[in-house]
Amino acid sequence: MAEQIPLSPQASALDPELDAARNDHTHEIAPDLAYRRLGIVNVIFCGRPDAGDRGWVLIDAALGGTAPFIRAAAAERFGQDARPAAILLTHGHFDHVGELVRLAEEWDVPVYAHPLEHPYLNGRASYPPGDPSVGGGMMSAVARFYPRGPVDLGSRLRALPEDGSVPHLPGWRWLHTPGHSVGHVSLWREADRALIAGDAFITTRQESAYAVAVQAAEMHGPPMYYTVEWDKAANSVRRLAALEPELVVTGHGHAMQGPEMRAALHELAERFDAVAVPAEGRYLREPARAEDGSAYC
Helix, strand or coil, X not given: CCCCEEXXXXXXXXXXXXXXXXXXXXXXXXXXXXXXEECCEEEEEXXXXXXXXXXXXXXXXXXXCCHHHHHHHXXXXXXXXXXXXXXXXXXXXXXXXXXXXXXXXXXXXXXXXXXXXXXXXXXXXXXXXXXXHHCCCHHHHCHHHCCCCCCECHHHEEEXXXXXXXXXXXXXXXXECCCCCCCCEEEEECCCCEEEEECCCECCCCCCHHHHHHCCCXXXXXXXXXXXXXXXXXXXXXXXXXXXXXXXXXXXXXXXXXXXXXHHHHHHHHCHHHHXXXXXXXXXXXXXXCCXXXXXX
């Protein structure tokens, strides 16, 4: 695997002094956008501070066992007992849905996802297995053991609107960005050129447990051990780079901003095969597609 594209501290979107002053254990990167790292993954809170009950949206639901931390951050940011209006999923891999069923029931909220992700979320199908043959470190080496689902949200599950709008988030649009998962989506807000990329690309080397621990910043393709359609993953990165985002927050790694981030994202798009794609891998040989059903186990 080629080296990924390093990012300097100047590209960081974090404000440690502001975060320390708020003391809600989140990183605020826009007045109505914050995230919290929980283990190996980020959860995102969309809404202004003190938005109150039903005044905000949670994006993704982290790993199992993290619900107390998600609740605590929400209470600090939006008010005690403030429930979201909805939960939105970029995709349904285990590290993004660990507390999904529990929180959806506790908060009595709908969950929105792309229709191609629904079989993983309505109890019908499991994800294809993780691929340790991609290499890169311990996170890849144990990928075959990661939970594959499905989860069953029952009647809480909703399809994202066909017109590209995002329920309860005016000004945002959802974009289908498949590759890492067949129904993966990213969120885009034109007004401030903010991008919630999910795992379409990330900003740390997720294959390595050490890199995940220290969060060394780099522009990185989607996590290799769970990406099932490399051709579509490349197209998704090119589509997101063409938006010329000013601010990006991803499913793994720190939020980044500005010209250096954009230059790195364009380099990733242009050199995707050399930079992001593993030298070998199960899904290089046999992609798992929605079209032929091979994405659903």
